[in-house]
Amino acid sequence: MENLERRIARWIMGHHRRWWFLVFTPLVVLMLATGIRNLEFAGNYRVFFSEDNPQLQAFDELEKTYTQDDNIIFLLIPENDQVFTRETLAAVQDLTKAAWKIPYSLRVDSLTNFQHTEARGDKLIVRSLVGNPEELSEEAIERIRKIALAEPLLVGKLLPKTAKVTLVNVAVQMPRQNEAREIPEVVAAARRIVDDIAFLYPHLKIRLSGMVFMNHAFSVAAMDDLSLLMFVSLGVMVVVLVLLLRNIWGLFATLLVITLSILVSLGIGGYLGIPFTPPSASAPLIILTVALANSVHILVIFYQGLTPGAKKAGREVAMQESLRLNLQPIFLTSLTTTIGFLTLNLSEVPPFRDMGNFVVIGITSSFILSVTFLPALMTLLPARERPMNWESAMMNHLAGFVVRHRGRLFGSMVGITLVLIAFIPQNELNDVFVHYLDERVEFRQDTDILNEHLGGLYRIDYPLDSGKANGIHDPDFLRDIDAFAKWLREQPEVIHINTITDTLKRLNKNLHGDDSAWNKLPNTRDMAAQYLLLYEIALPYGLDLNNQINVNKSATRLGATIRVLSTKEILALDRRAREWLEKNTRIQPTEGTSPTMMFTHIGARNARAMIGATTLALVLISLILVVALRSVKIGLVSMIPNLIPAAMAFGLWGIWVGEIGLALSVVTSMTLGIVVDDTIHFLSKYRRARQERNATPEEAAHYAFSRAGMPLIITTLVLVVGFLVLTLSSFYPNSGMGLMTALILAFALIADFLLLPPLLIRIKA
Structure with a gap:
């Protein structure tokens, strides 16, 4: 070898x-980089779900049957906390009219255009609750207030019981042909309306939320990560490398290799049609961080091999020796890291697959460039011997300490690991998708205010099917729906229920002289059918019942707006709902569907998938180590310090945070290929000392520390700092992943320095 x-x-x-x-290397890179122009950004929350995801399929079926659920929410907050004033009602009416002009708007629901029904003799009058606000008397406003606060279709949906705020909900049906253009177009139109209304009605504060704005916020967060964090990360890397390498030309060459690697990754990704999404937008930062390690290992040994006043020939000899010592470990570390990120293709979340593929291309490019372009460049650039007296002394002291106290260190590391592992069960799987964006983001701020007053984005829809055409007119079916709605209203998690039975009860009361005793469901099928027909004929365009009743009137959609809940609480509520339906009605219970339910299930689905991915990565990496080190014993034993870091990090996370979301479920598989890098470099030097120098295990440990110790410290420091930069992201899946990865990498270095050498000496490897 x-x-x-x-x-x-x-x-x-x-x-x-x-x-x-x-x-030729720069020319090839530039040619491949032309693929960047083909990159397309996808910010819709749907990108988190693959086409075969059962929750997405159920939601698609719901939207196909009724209407799309993409929406914009205008939350109007009057200064005086009073919605029922002429000025505020006029603002709501003006905003409602303007909202119809938003591109792709399908329906606008507000307090003023709510279709109120009342009886006049034998006639059913259907009209907007508020006509001309400026002409309303105080008595008329009070009458409107009483009607609104007694209406179950309004209270909790468009208006809280306190009547301090109100909202206007705009349903949007985008073509979804080019969402990179469609979403900003809708957002810009909504913001223009806010500016206009705020100018005309300065007493109002208007907040914007809804699924369209969430999609837009995801996109903005991703672009911020790509631009701002990229420069922050680059700046941090420069500072760290200057301090540790203390050579400007080495820094220049390293950054050039990294830049070329990123360009190749994005270019090939563009040609392959890999989309850019909020999670995959972190790929360039990960490449920047991970790819740097190859260059550092080559440069550190290169500088160590230089003689005072080394000329070009001396630089060539030093670089050749550096390549000889580093080719195998760098190849192996690149291979294992690639395997770790390739296993992300087993993820249930397409953006994580995309991120993994971008990084794999970048790491592969980095390896090729580090062993070809970098050595060629460094032999031409000025270089001088870099004295490493204090570093060598530090490594010698550390090696001596570890060898002398190997027994205590081994026991201590095992004990600490077991203690931290005991806290892993404290972690609870939880995905609150509105919290994917932190409090710095305007959308998050507005949505938090919306949730304080009305709830809003957290919703569960239940498609209830009678099993026959016109079945929604069946009194028994309607009674089952009404009973289910009543049960849901009694649940503490539920804020509002939207059901067709409330409309039918109101119509029944209206057509019996507005007698409240008749505020109940019609007794016969014919009566229910006639009521709905009369009502639908009277409804204005855009405010029909298509969002609640399917075409052949065999099924209806019951919507439950709920508080912001944990994954566990949502699943528990849905389970109770289905159990209640099965025990108390003749309706076939179906799992609730909505974006809320989709995100609720995706974390668990992805966690299960990544267990298999991590197992596969572990098996493949173990086989590689066994073959590369030509020792089954060392190959298998070396995996111990590579599994421990993730266990320790998740244990600490259980103490510190206690929640694991979507992004953290991929971290173990992703980092396994990275943490093994340190082990490979240490073992490579250890085995070389044992074989080439006939060193004892203790002497081999000293040699490994002297040759690999400082590069491992440098690369780990760079990796940890690089991933910590991700914690600055406003997109929590990226920031959480960055923090957890940094923890694992820090624990990996500790394990490789304090556990691996005692373990190797103990088994006399």
Whole structure:
């Protein structure tokens, strides 16, 4: 193996080939980078779900049967906390009219255009609750207030019981042909309306929320990550490398390799049609962080091998030796890291697959560039011996400490690990999708205010099917729906219920002289059918019942607006609802559907998928180590310090946070390939000392610390800092993933320094 490494290193450093690498590498990279123009950004929350996701399929079927659920919410907050004033009602009416002009708007629901019904003799009068607000008397306003606060279709949906705020809900049906254009178009139109209304009615504060604005906020957060955090990460890397390498040309060459790697990744991704999404937008930052390790290992050994006043020939010899020592470990670390990210293709969440594929391309490019372009470039650039006296002394002291106290260190590490593992069960799977964006984001601020007053984005829809055409007119079916709605209203998690039975009860009362004793469901099928027919004929365009009743009137949609709940609480509520339906009605119970339910299930589905992915990565990486190290014992034993870091990090997370979301479910599989890198470099030097120098296990540990210790500290520091930069992201799946990854990598270095050497000495490897 040594001869092979030497031959490859000599071949790479051949005079003519170096110039080929220097000239043609940038040209090839630039050619591949042209694919960047093909990159498309997808910010819709639907990108988190694959086409075969059962919750997405159920939701698609619901939207196909009724209407799309994409919406814009205008939350109007008067200064005096009074909605029922001429000025505020006029503002609501003006906003309602303007909202119809929003691109792709399908329906606008507000307090003023609510279709109020009342009887006049034998006639059913259907009209907007508020006509001309400026002409309303105080008595008329009070009458409207009483009607509104007694209407179950309004209270909890468009108006809280306190009547301090109100909202206007705009249903939007976008073509979904080019959402990168459609969503900003809708958002811009909504914001223009807010500006106009705020100018005319300065006593109002208007907040914007809804699924359209959530999609837009996801997109903005991703672009911020790509731009701002990229520069922050780059700046941090420069500072760290300057302090540790103390060579401006080495820094320049390293950053050039990383930049070229990122360009190749994005370019090939563009040609392959890999979409850019909020999670995959972090791929360039991950490539920047992970790819740096290859260059650092080569440069540190290169600088160590330089002699005082080294000329070009001396630089070539030093680089050739660095390649000889690093080719195998760098190849193995790139391979294992690639395997870790490739297993993300088993994820249930397409954006994580995309992120993994972007990173795999970047890491592969980084390896090729680090062993070809980087050595060729460094032999031409000025370089001088970098004294490493204090670093060498520090590594010698550390090696001596570890070898002398190996027994205590081994026991302590095992004990600490077991204690932290005990806290892993404290973690609870939880995904609150409105909390994917932190409090700095305007959408999150507005949505939190909306939730304080009315709830809003958290909703569960139940498609209730009678099993026959016109079945919604069946009194028994209607009574079952009404009973289900009543039960749901009694649940503490529920804020509002939207059901067709409330409309039918109101119509029954209206057509019996507005006698409240008749505020109940009609007794016969014919009566129910006639009431709905009369009502639908009288409804204005855009305010029909298509969002509640299907075409052949065999099924209806019951919507429950709920508080912001944990994953566990939502699943418990849905389970209770289905159990109640099964025990108390003849309706076939179906699982609730909505974006809320989709996000509720995706975390658990992804966690199950990633258990298999992590197992696969573990098996493949173990086999690689066994083959590469030519020792089954060392290969398998070496996996212990690679599994421990994730266990320790998740245990600490259980103490510290206690919640695991969508992004954290992929971290173990993703980081397994990274944490094994340190082990490979340490073992490579350890085995080389044992085989080439006939060193004892203790001496081999000293040698491994002296040759690999400082590069491992540098790369780990860079990796930890790089992933910590991700914690600045306003998109929680990225920031949470960054923090957890940084913890795992820090624990990995500790395990490789304090656990692996005692373990190797103990088994006399």
